Amino acid sequence: MQVRVRFAPSPTGPLHIGGVRTALYNYLFARQQGGKMILRIEDTDQTRFVPGAEQYIIEALTWLGIEFDEGVHIGGPFGPYRQSDRKPLYRQYAEQLINDGWAYYAFDKPEALDAKRKEYEAQKKTFQYDCTTRIDMENSISLPAQEVNRRLDAGEPYVVRFKFPENIDITVHDLIRGDVTMNSRLLDDKVLFKSDGMPTYHLANIVDDHLMEISHVIRGEEWLPSAPLHVMLYRAFGWEDTMPQFAHLPLLLKPEGNGKLSKRDGDRLGFPVFPLEWHDPKSGEISSGYREQGYLPQAVVNMLALMGWNPGTEQEIMSMEELIKLFNIGHISKNGAKFNLDKAKWFQHEYFQQLSDEQVADMLEKQLTEHGITADRTYVVKVAALMKERITFPKELWDTCSYFFVAPTEYDPAAIKKRWKAGMTTHMAKVIEILDTVPFEYDAIHQALLEDYIKGNELNMGSVMNSLRLAVVGKTVGPDMLTLVMMLGKSETINRIQRAINTIGEIEN
RNA sequence: GCCGCGUUCGUCUAGUCGGCCUAGGACGUAAGAUUUUCAUUCUUAAAAUCGCGGGUUCGAAUCCCGCACGCGGUACCA
Numbered sequence: 330m331q332v333r334v335r336f337a338p339s340p341t342g343p344l345h346i347g348g349v350r351t352a353l354y355n356y357l358f359a360r361q362q363g364g365k366m367i368l369r370i371e372d373t374d375q376t377r378f379v380p381g382a383e384q385y386i387i388e389a390l391t392w393l394g395i396e397f398d399e400g401v402h403i404g405g406p407f408g409p410y411r412q413s414d415r416k417p418l419y420r421q422y423a424e425q426l427i428n429d430g431w432a433y434y435a436f437d438k439p440e441a442l443d444a445k446r447k448e449y450e451a452q453k454k455t456f457q458y459d460c461t462t463r464i465d466m467e468n469s470i471s472l473p474a475q476e477v478n479r480r481l482d483a484g485e486p487y488v489v490r491f492k493f494p495e496n497i498d499i500t501v502h503d504l505i506r507g508d509v510t511m512n513s514r515l516l517d518d519k520v521l522f523k524s525d526g527m528p529t530y531h532l533a534n535i536v537d538d539h540l541m542e543i544s545h546v547i548r549g550e551e552w553l554p555s556a557p558l559h560v561m562l563y564r565a566f567g568w569e570d571t572m573p574q575f576a577h578l579p580l581l582l583k584p585e586g587n588g589k590l591s592k593r594d595g596d597r598l599g600f601p602v603f604p605l606e607w608h609d610p611k612s613g614e615i616s617s618g619y620r621e622q623g624y625l626p627q628a629v630v631n632m633l634a635l636m637g638w639n640p641g642t643e644q645e646i647m648s649m650e651e652l653i654k655l656f657n658i659g660h661i662s663k664n665g666a667k668f669n670l671d672k673a674k675w676f677q678h679e680y681f682q683q684l685s686d687e688q689v690a691d692m693l694e695k696q697l698t699e700h701g702i703t704a705d706r707t708y709v710v711k712v713a714a715l716m717k718e719r720i721t722f723p724k725e726l727w728d729t730c731s732y733f734f735v736a737p738t739e740y741d742p743a744a745i746k747k748r749w750k751a752g753m754t755t756h757m758a759k760v761i762e763i764l765d766t767v768p769f770e771y772d773a774i775h776q777a778l779l780e781d782y783i784k785g786n787e788l789n790m791g792s793v794m795n796s797l798r799l800a801v802v803g804k805t806v807g808p809d810m811l812t813l814v815m816m817l818g819k820s821e822t823i824n825r826i827q828r829a830i831n832t833i834g835e836i837e838n
Numbered sequence: 839g840c841c842g843c844g845u846u847c848g849u850c851u852a853g854u855c856g857g858c859c860u861a862g863g864a865c866g867u868a869a870g871a872u873u874u875u876c877a878u879u880c881u882u883a884a885a886a887u888c889g890c891g892g893g894u895u896c897g898a899a900u901c902c903c904g905c906a907c908g909c910g911g912u913a914c915c916a
Contacts, residue, residue, distance in 0.1 A: 339916045374915055439914070446913095455839065455912070488914050506843070515841055515912095523914040530916050554842055554911040579844080580909070589909080635864095639851060643863050662851075665909065669849050672865045682878090719877040729877090748875090779874080794874035806876035 332364025333544050336390075336397075337534065339371045340382035343607035343616060344389050346668075347549065347581040347590060350633045354578060355547045356395045357634070357656035364544070368400030369537060370411040373527045380610050383411075389604040393626045394649055407541040412533050419528040422536050422566070423489040423521055427469075431565035432521060434487045435468035436480055457517045460495045489522035491531075491558065491565075499557040504545075504576040504658045511557045519558055531555065535562040538573055547576045547658075550665075576658050579637050580665040590668055592616055600670045604629065623722040624673075628680040632673050636666045646679055678721040689713035692723040693730070700727065702734050711816060715808045729806075733816065736825050737803025740833055744805045748795040754830045756793055757800060761823050769819045771811055778811075800829030 336352040359366040399405025426432035449456035469477045493513045500510045521532040563572040583594040595602035606618035640655040690713040712733045767777040814822050
C-alpha cells in the first residue's frame with residue numbers, strides 16, 4: 330500500500346509551531362516510507378479566513394525544508410487541494426448519508442440552539458444535540474416528511490447532522506495510544522454540512538482523505554475526541570476497509586505552568602511561537618518568527634523533532650536526512666511537551682557552529698553594510714572564523730566584533746577599574762614601543778611582549794594583556810589578543826593604544 | 839458537569855510484552871581544568887522514594903484497581 334499523508338491546516342492565521350511539528354512528523358513519515366506528502370487547505374469556515382495565511386504556511390514550511398509532493402501550491406492528481414475549491418463535491422456525500430439513514434436535516438436556528446443551551450445551563454446541565462434530544466428539535470426525524478419537504482422546497486436554511494446510533498461502542502485504533510473506545514450515547518449529532526453550503530471539518534476531512542487515498546492521519550491530540558465520529562463516518566460511507574490509520578500527537582505546552590503554547594507566551598517569554606514573522610492584516614500586530622530571530626531552519630527542525638519523539642538512542646543532533654531515516658511512530662511519546670527556550674538555543678548554537686566561515690562572513694557582511702562599512706572579503710572571513718564559536722545568533726555578530734572594523738570610542742568602566750592599574754600608561758607606552766620596533770610578526774611580538782617584557786619583568790600577565798585588550802577593543806572580551814593585533818595591523822593598533830593612554834590616563838590606586 | 843488522553847531529575851526524555859534501574863542521556867545549574875580575557879572545549883557534581891494509595895508477583899517505573907492533578911474535547915471552528 331502506498332503511504333500518503335497530508336498536512337491540512339486551516340488558513341486562519343500564522344502557522345503555530347505545534348502545527349509545524351505536525352507537518353514535520355507527517356513529512357518524516359512520508360519520506361521514510363517512500364510515500365507522498367500532501368498539503369491540503371481546510372478553509373471551510375469562510376468567516377475565519379485570513380488573507381495571506383495560506384501563503385505564510387507554504388513559505389514557512391519551505392523555509393524549514395518540509396516539501397510536498399502534491400498540494401494547493403503545486404497541484405497533483407488528486408486536486409483541487411483547497412476545500413473551498415472542492416465545495417460542489419461535498420453536498421452529494423451529505424445527501425448520500427441522509428438517504429442511507431446516517432444523517433438528517435436540521436432546521437434549528439442558531440438562536441434556538443443558544444436558547445436551548447442556556448435553558449440547560451440554568452439547570453446546571455449541558456445541552457447536547459443527540460439521540461435523547463433530537464426528537465425535541467426541528468429536524469427530519471422529529472418533523473413529518475411532508476413538513477420537511479415543504480421547508481426544503483421553501484428554501485429554508487438547514488444543516489445536515491450525523492445520526493449517531495444510540496448505544497454502541499466505537500473503538501479508534503491509534504498508533505500512539507492504542508485502542509480508544511467511546512460510547513455513541515455520549516457523542517453528539519455533529520453538524521456535517523452547514524447552512525452556507527459548506528461542509529464542516531468532519532465531513533470534508535473524511536471525504537477528502539478518502540478521495541485522496543490518504544493512508545495515515547497524523548494530527549494533533551485535540552482531534553482525538555472526535556475520532557470516533559470520523560470512524561463512524563467511514564463506516565457510514567462504506568469505506569471502513571480503506572480507512573486511514575490514526576496517530577494523535579501530544580500537544581506542545583507552554584514553558585511554565587500548563588496549557589497549550591499560545592502566541593502570548595512567546596511574546597512574554599521572549600521566544601517565537603511562529604516559524605516566520607507575522608504581520609496581522611487586521612490589527613497590524615507583529616508576532617516574531619524563528620527565521621527573523623536568526624534561528625537556522627535545521628536547528629528548528631531538529632528541536633521540534635525531539636519534542637515528542639526520540640530515536641531510541643542518545644543521539645540528539647540529527648539532520649533532516651537522519652531524521653527521515655530514524656523516524657518511527659512507535660517512539661512518539663504520549664504526553665505533552667513543554668517548550669524549553671534554553672534547549673532551543675543549544676540546538677541553534679550547535680547548528681551555527683556547523684556553518685562554514687564563508688556563510689558566517691555573508692551574514693557579517695550584511696551587517697557591515699548596515700553600519701556603512703565595507704571591508705575586504707578575506708578579512709571578513711577571518712573575523713567570521715574567529716567569532717563563530719562565540720555566538721549563537723547572527724545578530725550577535727556586529728556587537729561582538731565591531732572592533733575589528735572600527736576603533737572603540739569608549740572604554741568599559743568596570744574593566745578600567747579592574748585592569749587599568751597604576752603605572753599602566755607606562756606599560757602601554759612600552760607596548761607601543763615594542764610593536765614599533767620588533768618585526769610585526771606573531772611570534773616575534775609574542776616573544777618580545779609576553780616573554781621578554783611581561784614575564785621578564787615579572788609583571789602581571791592578566792593585568793597587562795587585559796589592559797592592552799581594553800585599549801584596543803574597549804572591553805575585555807574577544808579572541809586571542811595577538812591574533813587581533815596582527816589583523817588590525819601595526820599602525821591601527823598603536824593608534825588605538827595611544828588613544829586609550831590619552832583618554833583613560835594615569836590611574837592612582 | 840460529562841467524555842477522552844496523560845503523569846519518570848527544574849525542562850526534554852530513555853525505560854517497548856516485570857528482573858541487567860542502587861532509574862540512563864541531553865539542556866540548564868554548580869564546581870574544577872584549559873585560556874592573557876570572553877567564549878569554546880573537557881572533567882566532575884547535585885538533581886526524579888518513577889503523581890498518591892492499594893493490589894498481583896519471589897520480584898513493578900513497567901501489569902490491575904481506585905484516587906488526585908494536568909491537559910484536550912464538549913460550536914452551523916478547525
